[in-house]
Amino acid sequence: MEVKTASFEKTASPKATTVSGAxxxxxxxxxxxxxxxxxxxxxxxxxxxxxxxKYQKQIHHVLTRHEQGATHxxxxxxxxxxxxxxAMATSGPGATNLVTGIADAQIDSTPMVCITGQVGSHLLxxxxxxxxxxxxxxxxxxxxxxxxxxxxxxPEILAKAFxxxxxxxxGPVLIDITKDAQFAxxxxxxxxxxxxxxxxxxxxxxxxxxERAAEAINNAKKPMIxxxxxxxxxxxEELFKQVVEKSGVPAAWTxxxxxxxxxxxxxxxxxxxxxxxxxxxxxxxxCDVLIAIGMRFDDRVTGxxxxxxxxxxxxxxxxxxxxxxxxxxxxxxxLGNVNETLKVLLELLKPNKHEAWHQKFKDHYKIEFDKxxxxxxxxxxxxxxxxxxxxxxxKCSKGDAVIVSDVGQHQMxxxxxxxxxxxxxxxxxxxxxxxxxxxxxxxGAKMGAPERDVVxxxxxxxxxxxxxxxxxxxQTKVPVKxxxxxxxxxxxxxxxxxxxxxxRYASTEMINPDFITIAKGYHIKAKQVSKREGLKEAxxxxxxxxxxxxxxxxxxxxxxxxxMVPTGASVSDIRLE
Amino acid sequence: xxxxxxxxxxxxxxxIGLLSRIAAIFQKRHINIExxxxxxxxxxxxxxxxxxVQVTEEQVKKVAGQIEKQIEVIKAFYHTDDEMIYQxxxxxxINSADFVEDLNIQDFIKESNARIVTVTPKFFxxxxxxxxxxxxxxxxxxxxxxxxxxxxxxxIAVTKNEMPISNILEQFDxxx
Ligand SMILES: Cc1ncc(C[n+]2csc(CCOP(=O)(O)OP(=O)(O)O)c2C)c(N)n1
Numbered sequence: 001m002e003v004k005t006a007s008f009e010k011t012a013s014p015k016a017t018t019v020s021g022a023x024x025x026x027x028x029x030x031x032x033x034x035x036x037x038x039x040x041x042x043x044x045x046x047x048x049x050x051x052x053x054k055y056q057k058q059i060h061h062v063l064t065r066h067e068q069g070a071t072h073x074x075x076x077x078x079x080x081x082x083x084x085x086x087a088m089a090t091s092g093p094g095a096t097n098l099v100t101g102i103a104d105a106q107i108d109s110t111p112m113v114c115i116t117g118q119v120g121s122h123l124l125x126x127x128x129x130x131x132x133x134x135x136x137x138x139x140x141x142x143x144x145x146x147x148x149x150x151x152x153x154x155p156e157i158l159a160k161a162f163x164x165x166x167x168x169x170x171g172p173v174l175i176d177i178t179k180d181a182q183f184a185x186x187x188x189x190x191x192x193x194x195x196x197x198x199x200x201x202x203x204x205x206x207x208x209x210x211e212r213a214a215e216a217i218n219n220a221k222k223p224m225i226x227x228x229x230x231x232x233x234x235x236x237e238e239l240f241k242q243v244v245e246k247s248g249v250p251a252a253w254t255x256x257x258x259x260x261x262x263x264x265x266x267x268x269x270x271x272x273x274x275x276x277x278x279x280x281x282x283x284x285x286x287c288d289v290l291i292a293i294g295m296r297f298d299d300r301v302t303g304x305x306x307x308x309x310x311x312x313x314x315x316x317x318x319x320x321x322x323x324x325x326x327x328x329x330x331x332x333x334x335l336g337n338v339n340e341t342l343k344v345l346l347e348l349l350k351p352n353k354h355e356a357w358h359q360k361f362k363d364h365y366k367i368e369f370d371k372x373x374x375x376x377x378x379x380x381x382x383x384x385x386x387x388x389x390x391x392x393x394x395k396c397s398k399g400d401a402v403i404v405s406d407v408g409q410h411q412m413x414x415x416x417x418x419x420x421x422x423x424x425x426x427x428x429x430x431x432x433x434x435x436x437x438x439x440x441x442x443x444g445a446k447m448g449a450p451e452r453d454v455v456x457x458x459x460x461x462x463x464x465x466x467x468x469x470x471x472x473x474x475q476t477k478v479p480v481k482x483x484x485x486x487x488x489x490x491x492x493x494x495x496x497x498x499x500x501x502x503x504r505y506a507s508t509e510m511i512n513p514d515f516i517t518i519a520k521g522y523h524i525k526a527k528q529v530s531k532r533e534g535l536k537e538a539x540x541x542x543x544x545x546x547x548x549x550x551x552x553x554x555x556x557x558x559x560x561x562x563x564m565v566p567t568g569a570s571v572s573d574i575r576l577e
Numbered sequence: 578x579x580x581x582x583x584x585x586x587x588x589x590x591x592x593i594g595l596l597s598r599i600a601a602i603f604q605k606r607h608i609n610i611e612x613x614x615x616x617x618x619x620x621x622x623x624x625x626x627x628x629x630v631q632v633t634e635e636q637v638k639k640v641a642g643q644i645e646k647q648i649e650v651i652k653a654f655y656h657t658d659d660e661m662i663y664q665x666x667x668x669x670x671i672n673s674a675d676f677v678e679d680l681n682i683q684d685f686i687k688e689s690n691a692r693i694v695t696v697t698p699k700f701f702x703x704x705x706x707x708x709x710x711x712x713x714x715x716x717x718x719x720x721x722x723x724x725x726x727x728x729x730x731x732x733i734a735v736t737k738n739e740m741p742i743s744n745i746l747e748q749f750d751x752x753x
Contacts, residue, residue, distance in 0.1 A: 135594060140601045144648045145594070164648055197749050198590050198651045322642035 016187040021151035021177065022047035024188050025115065026055050028158035031190045034086050036060045036077060036447050038070035040097075042090025044130060045117030047182035062443070062476055065468035067094050069440035071101020072466070075110050076444030079427045080402055080452070082235070084111040084165050085444060091117045092130030095176070096137065100434055102172045103141040107431030108256060109233060111170035113161050114138075121149040121178040134176050143171030151184035155191075163193035168201025169320045170233060203321055203335040210341055212332050213291075213315045214348030220289035222357045223249045224280070224312075226272055226301070229256035229430075230294015230319060236339040237261065237423045240293065243342050248352040250361050252280035254295045256430045259420040263399065269361040273301040274565045275412040278574060279364030281565060284309050285572040286360075293317040294338050297327040298431065307570035317341055371576045372562050376417070383556040384532055386413040386485050392536055393455055393483070394419045396543035401453040402427060402445050406438035406462035409491040412561045414457045424449075436465030442480045443472055453481065453543065460486040460512050470522040473548045481542050482519075482550045487557045488512060495560045519550035530554035578633035582611075583655050584663065584734050585641060587626040588618060588742050590649040599626060599650075602643045608632055612665075612731030620742050623651065629732045652745050656736055663734035667712040668694070669703045669719055670726035676701050685718045700725060 019027065025048050029037065039061060041049040052061050064070040067089040074085030085105075089098050095116040105112045119128040135147050144164045148157055154177070161173040217223055231240045237260050244251045244261065250269040251261060261268050270277030272284065284290065290312040295301070302308045305327060316323075316330035317338050324333040334341050376387035390413060393401065399419040404427040405411040411428055420426060427445050429437040442456035463484050473480060490508040497505050519526035525547060529538040535553070542549045563574045589595055596615065603610050611629040618625035630637065637655045644653040673696070676682050686693070691705040705715050712729055 136597065139594070139598055140605060147593075196648065197746065199648045200749060320646070322639070322646050324642075326639060326642075 016189040018185050019188045020047065020051070020183060020185050021154050022051045022182040024151065024154040024186055025158065025177065025182070026051050026059065027188055028155055028190060029086065030055070030058055031192070032084070032158070032162045034059065034084070036062060037086040037088055038062045038064050038073040038077075038444065039088030040064060040067050040070060040090070040094060042094045042117065042130070044091035044119055044179050045088060045094070045115075045182075047179065048088070048115070048117070062447070062472060064440060064443075065471045066466065067097030068100050068436065069466055069469045069472065071098050071105065071112070071114065072434075072437050072440035073444035073447075073472075074112050075101060075105050076404060076427055076441030077448035078110050078112055078444070079441075079448075080424050080445045081448035082424065083448070084113055084162055086113050086115070088115045089117070090130065091119055091134070092132050095134040096132055098174075099137060099141070100432075102138055102174065104429050104432040104434045104437065105172040106141045106143065108429065109170050109229060110172065111165040112172040113165050114172060114174045116174065116176045117182070118147065118176045118178045120180045122180070124149075124178070134174065138174045141172070142174050145174040145176070147176040147178070148181050149178045151181045151186040154181070154186065155188060159191065159193040160196065163196070164199070202319060202337045205336040205341055205344065206334070207344065209332060209334045210344045211348060213317075213334050214345055216289050216313055216315060216332060217247055217249065217291060218350045218352075222287045223247070223289040223291060223354070224283060224287035225249050225251040225291045225293060226254065226280075226284075226295055227251055227257040227260060227293040228254040228295025229260070230317070230338050231257060231260040232423055234294060234319070234337045234339040236337075236342055239339060239342045239346065241265070243346050243349065246346060246351050247349045248354045248358070249291065250354070250358055252277070254298070254301055254430075255415050255428060257295060258415055259423055259425040262421050263419045267358075270365070271416060272571070273298075274303070275416065275561050275563065276565075277365070277416070278368035278563050278576065279361040281563070281571040281574045282364060283360060285311065285570065287312050289313045289315065291315045291317070292328075292330075293342075294319070296323050299327070302327060303565045303569055303571045307572070368563065368576070376413075379556075381556055383530070384535055384553055385556050385559055386410050387417045388532070388535065389483060389485060389539065389553050389555070390414055390417040390457070392539040393543070396540055397453055397455070401425070401455050402449060404428070404438045404442040404445050404454060404456045406456070406458040407433045407435045407492075408459040408462060409487075409495060409559070409561045410457055410459045410485040435462035438462065439466045439482065440469045440472070442482070443469060443476070443478050446478050446480045455481045455483060455543075457483050457485065459491060460484055460488065460510055461490045463515075467518065470519060470524060474522040474524060477547070479546060479548050481545065481548070483542070484515060484550070484552045485555050486512065486515070486552055487555050487559065489557060491559070492561075494558070498558070498560065500566070515550070515552045524548050524550050526550040526552070528552040528554065578635055580631050580633055582658050583630055583632060583634070583637040584658070584661055584732065585626075585628040585630065585637065585644070585653060585655045586734070586736070586740065587628065587644055587653045588620070588651040588740075589624045589626065590651070591622055591624045592649045595647070595649055596626070598647050599628070599644055602640060603628075603630065606636070606640065608636065608640065614731035614733055616733070618742070620746065623742065623746075627731065627733055651749070652740075652742060654736070654740055656734075660738065661734040661736055663708070663732050664706050665709060665712055665730050665732050666704065666706045667716070667727065667729040669705070669715065669724055671701050671703065671719060671722060672725060673698055673700055675722045679722065682719065682722060685715060689715045691715060
């Protein structure tokens with residue numbers, strides 16, 4: 001089969017060396033600056049593992065306990081470091097176990113390259129041992145995928161894989177390599193990919209659109225910004241802050257936009273969406289100009305589209321043309337990398353303060369504070385509340401930790417209450433909502449930013465979905481902190497059952513094992529706290545630990561997360577109780 | 578918005594696996610593909626998919642956007658029927674005995690500008706190229722005689738307006 005990559009037609013390096021396909025794979029990874037990779041061996045990828053043995057000093061292979069763990073770890077690594085995460089697995093079951101992490105990376109635009117072994121090319125399509133059509137399976141959940149059947153294709157295809165994964169709107173790429181291609185030899189020379197005919201990672205900026213956007217913002221009386229992960233992916237945090245400060249526009253974040261701007265910034269008005277803050281949700285339906293920056297109007301953000309920001313002129317800063325008008329019509333679409341478009345915008349903005357309008361957010365915050373936040377943080381109930389735990393973590397970390405959250409009530413609470421000073425500090429599964437994400441993702445996050453504290457906040461349900469990764473923590477000695485907020489329920493589902501299914505708690509109660517014994521079985525320091533008096537001390541001890549640490553907090557069993565926009569409701573009908 | 582026939586023309590690199598990527602985009606949105614063809618295009622080594630769907634304009638616009646997102650897709654256009662010149666080809670296999678004995682059949686063939694492709698002592702193969710209603714109408718006429726086989730191709734179409742693929746390709750080459 002032919003592979004056309006314009007930039008490669010000129011490749012001809014004089015110092016080519018003959019290597020096996022398997023060794024070529026490792027050399028490509030090194031050329032791309034990969035220092036850590038997550039994976040699990042098996043028959044069809046063994047030649048590559050055999051070569052890894054030789055390259056142990058240059059490349060750290062982390063043996064996760066399940067291939068799903070490898071993808072989430074690679075995601076965590078990518079999300080905090082901004083580099084491409086790499087996961088590797090064998091054919092068949094190894095490859096299919098990657099699927100959840102790939103889908104998660106696709107919907108959350110995380111740069112990742114997955115390498116899978118495949119049965120020998122003469123066996124393809126014969127239902128051979130451990131053969132699955134991973135190309136077919138991964139097609140709808142990858143940015144690109146490709147099956148290599150000839151060793152000579154390896155350098156070019158891997159270069160392309162990394163380029164595609166990290167450029168434009170990032171995403172996961174899967175490369176499947178048949179075993180014979182790993183064994184065969186090739187003349188190795190490497191050239192990084194810098195462009196592919198037919199692929200335009202970043203659309204060209206249309207200056208007229210930026211001018212129109214600036215004019216609309218300058219003339220707005222009640223403008224509001226909603227920012228998403230695009231700000232982080234574009235490396236535009238500083239520029240974005242300047243835009244916010246110069247224009248004086250209140251800025252609210254989506255769950256993946258969180259930490260792009262310091263939480264305590266005076267113009268940061270909180271989170272939008274289903275469990276977002278009261279003010280930004282209600283005022284979405286009051287603003288005159290809605291400036292969406294690097295976000296994609298997910299239905300968890302918009303609620304009922306028929307009633308979403310209908311009064312507002314919508315400006316959409318976006319790198320992916322297919323996102324424009326996909327869910328919400330954009331009166332002014334501004335295509336491009338926000339790092340470039342915001343630069344132009346900043347020049348055109350007039351300084352403004354919007355004090356009266358900003359006061360509205362503060363008024364709404366006051367209502368939310370009195371009804372919800374105050375109680376969440378200073379509960380007088382019997383058991384510890386989830387928000388209190390996050391609050392203690394904030395106090396110890398002073399806003400400098402990376403918080404990796406799983407999926408459920410604790411996730412919403414972690415995102416609502418965590419404080420962040422730095423970008424790339426909030427790692428969570430947004431678009432896919434993957435339970436089991438946090439424990440392995442925290443491993444990758446800590447490896448991607450070893451100098452930072454990494455705290456995983458997980459529910460008792462999600463924890464058990466990938467609990468085996470405690471083994472990876474034990475073996476690699478990666479000093480992550482794990483907090484399980486144990487309510488003995490699949491809390492988020494139970495909340496829905498309470499509110500919308502007349503308290504029929506079908507299969508949401510969990511009889512849990514002794515988590516402390518399990519952690520200790522993996523030789524991880526562990527402690528349980530169930531009384532408020534012990535919380536501060538326990539969290540402090542965990543945060544000060546130099547090694548991995550497991551803290552189980554027995555929390556209120558039937559706590560609910562509010563505010564809440566019920567599915568199908570309008571964001572302005574957000575419920576406070 | 579009302580559903581109409583749209584022809585989506587997708588220009589792509591010639592790579593394995595693209596068909597399933599493109600088909601998956603329709604499948605994910607629960608859009609039934611009426612017909613699909615893939616062939617070489619006017620540009621060397623560039624493939625062209627011609628896909629007919631019945632959707633609203635809003636849907637087709639979004640689908641085209643998602644198709645263009647695929648790495649090896651150069652450009653996806655969509656057009657309504659009146660912006661296109663389109664044709665389908667059908668083959669009809671008929672028992673030779675019927676053909677010789679019944680003069681009506683011979684008239685149909687003449688009237689409908691069909692063409693005899695093959696004649697054997699046992700059967701005749703007739704070919705008709707045209708719009709859907711034309712190939713359908715010949716089908717209806719031949720059916721009472723016991724069609725032995727019938728097959729029809731997907732729509733192929735060219736647009737009345739230009740599709741400047743070479744220019745687009747040049748842009749890709751210079752901007753990257
Ligand atoms: C893999 C997966 N399966 C099912 C769900 C549906 N789901 C969403 S939240 C939730 C409950 C999570 O419970 P737990 O981990 O204990 O956290 P809590 O909500 O109690 O904080 C479930 C089952 C999911 N998001 N992911």
